[in-house]
Amino acid sequence: MPKTVQLKIKRQEVPESQPYWEEFEVPYQKNMNVISALMEIQLKPVNVKGQATTPVVWDCSCLEEVCGACSMIINNKARQACSALVDDLEQPITLEPLTKFPVACDLMVDRQIIFDYLKRAKAWIDVDGYFFSGPGPKVSETTRRFAYDLSRCMSCGCCMEACPNFNEKSAFMGPAIIGQVRLFTLHPTGQTSKDQRLEALGGKGGIGDCGNSQNCIEICPKGLPLRRAIGEMNREVFGYKVKKWLKAD
Amino acid sequence: MANGKVIVIGGGLAGLMTTVKALEAGLEVELFAYGPSKRSHSACAQGGLNAAVNTMGEGDTTWEHFDDSIYGGDFLANQTPVKGMCDTAPDIVYLFDRMGTMFNRSGEGRIQVRRLGGVQYHRTVFSGATTGQQLLYTLDEQVRRFEDEGMVTRYEGWEFLSAVQDDNGVCMGITAQELTSMEIRAFKADAVVMATGGPGMMFGETTNSTLNTGYAAAQAYMQGVKYANGEFIQIHPTAIPGADKNRLMSESARGEGGRVWTYKDGKPWYFLEEWYPAYGNLVPRDVASRAIFKVCVDLGLGVDGKNMVYLDLSHKDPKELDDKLGGILEIYEKFGGQDPRKVPMKIFPAMHYSMGGLWVDFDQMTNIPGLFAAGECDYQFHGANRLGGNGMLSAIYGGLSAGKGVVGYVKNQRPSDKSAALEQEVLKQKEDFKAILQMDGSENPYAIQNELGDWMTKNVTVVRYNDRLKKTDEKLQELTERFEKIKINNHNLWCNQNAVFIRQLWGRLQLARVVTLGALARDESRGAHYKPEFIERDDENWLKTTIADYSPNGPKLSYEEVDIQYIKPRVRKYDVDKEETMHA
Known part of the structure; x- marks a missing residue:
């Protein structure tokens, strides 16, 4: 008997329809990951009962865990499907779409809200223009290292999935956004306009809604220094509010 | 809206750079992409961006960069645009520096440079080993800033279907399909820029992302855009073979001291160092891939008799490796299951990049008026072989040029207002x-x-x-x-x-x-x-x-002269220093 891989996939045809489970068995290959298992279903869309079915819909792009596209829940944990190697997973491997974002189809979800929150947090450097006018400010290698670690955030949504305070009842923008605000308040040019970001993070859905469960730190596939970022932003936002209150007085 | 409206297709480096330049000039932009920009294939670019910033006092110049690029491309690239690209490269680095890209720094806090293939200077600026991701994010953030001001509309999750021409053959917009609702719509514009990336999926096994289908460029070609130098396909020497994709192991691994070897007569054989003493492990990609092929296929000396050789970093300081190459070491660890700080990596060449692409003029416009192209989908900058570190540079510079080109074009020319087409x-x-x-x-x-x-x-x-x-x-x-x-x-x-x-x-x-x-x-x-x-x-x-024109029975080939006005073609060889080839 050739070796096979058992999969149990939560499927949903359209956003309004009821999800259902469908099981598959695909041929095993050495070093295969969840993506290559899904590709096997694409090649031969037949479920474990031998019934012809539609191929499973999912999101992916780089397949090397740098683009953030293929987040899904694999054996009850939110992670990237590309770096989920079949050999490391208990079977049947269960695949489900992220639950904190609306399902578009099967394993594909709509994560637009992450980018909307990045807008709200003003997560960019305000440059004067895109002409050439010499180098930017000098940055120490120590600062650069911390900033670089934060700037590897792929907006994959895993931290939001794992966060108990990020859900449809709450306005909390989520851990990734706090990390990005930390990044842009770290940069010398970003510091000059940091008040607008602290205002966003001090307001509704901001850092005050973080319940300190620290799930984000555990789940982040890129190991972003979120603990430090959240701690430092708590202090910064507090300082900003005190300063604002004193000025208002 | 008085200044005109541009449609940009593709949310990678080239598309975003075009978008920012067009927005800065006051044009309205609609940006179409398969998904959010952060999912673009630019995120996979690892090693860095070439620019003769000369921060190590080696006397590097933009002319030297230009000469290396032309020589590296075996004299097939038109020299005027390549010269423009190399001359502008330091300014591009400084622009990204101002926008907040976290380039690695020297002790003095200045931008650090490293070596990549086909070059004898330290000329590549980098951000760990995920430079493409970092540059991409920087531009994505800037576009989000404009989005916040309501100046740009992003259509994410859409596929380009076709360019639409008016009765005079001038591009007047596109048709596109939303990939969830499957709705097909037309969008009107004064000019269209294709920044749709490479055609890697044509080779099945590739270092490219799954969205590098090449479809948009293929469709433009089928609609009459000339396709140039299509036969020039870059095979990257060092990739990790995999069931779903071949993952890239950046050239920067060799730039930071990585050595390529296999066993011969029971002893390690550093064949690149032996065959190419002047450049060693940092020969250009075409040369390195052929050498690895020769060792594995012709000589049968691959590791364990298989088609692979070692890429070895295990002699380097692990801390330094983490700072400069962390991103790629993580990839090898996660997908290859071994720690490359301790054991040599097993690699083999894989399809990586297309030097060929849509034909464009020096303002990045195709032969269809009002239809521009930039980034990997064009053919402009790399001739017969691309140097490592010139890919991201050409995407950004091509985007800048297309942005400027579009701004100039819409000032003087607009498609007719008839929308029947x-x-x-x-x-x-x-x-x-x-x-x-x-x-x-x-x-x-x-x-x-x-x-x-x-x-x-x-x-x-x-x-x-x-x-x-x-x-x-x-x-x-x-x-x-x-x-x-x-x-x-x-x-x-x-x-x-x-x-x-x-x-x-x-x-x-x-x-x-x-x-x-x-x-x-x-x-x-x-x-x-x-x-x-x-x-x-x-x-x-x-x-x-090579110029290919579409016909239903297959491509019709014709040929065009190459602009060689600055550097006379000379023999290309990497066993000796470049100076020696100049006097031969």
């Missing part, structure tokens, strides 16, 4: 899509794709023989016939990824013939194009750009 094209695209949904033959489209990839990888990559190229073209024609007999197993009008895949496959088959027949015709060896039967570069007959 847009409506007609939407009807046609809807019909075509309906026809795909009704395909009820016996062929599996994914099986056709696998055969396409196998044939292209076996016969149209590192070593090329005319008889095999001929057979490959016959195979492509057979696959084209079998395409008509595809059976679609998904008739949904919601998130139908299968119908989209089938449409893309058609474009891929057409473009594969351009690559294969271009290679068959070119009886010489130049850069990445290598024929053992024609081992020398033949400037007398072949110092010319």
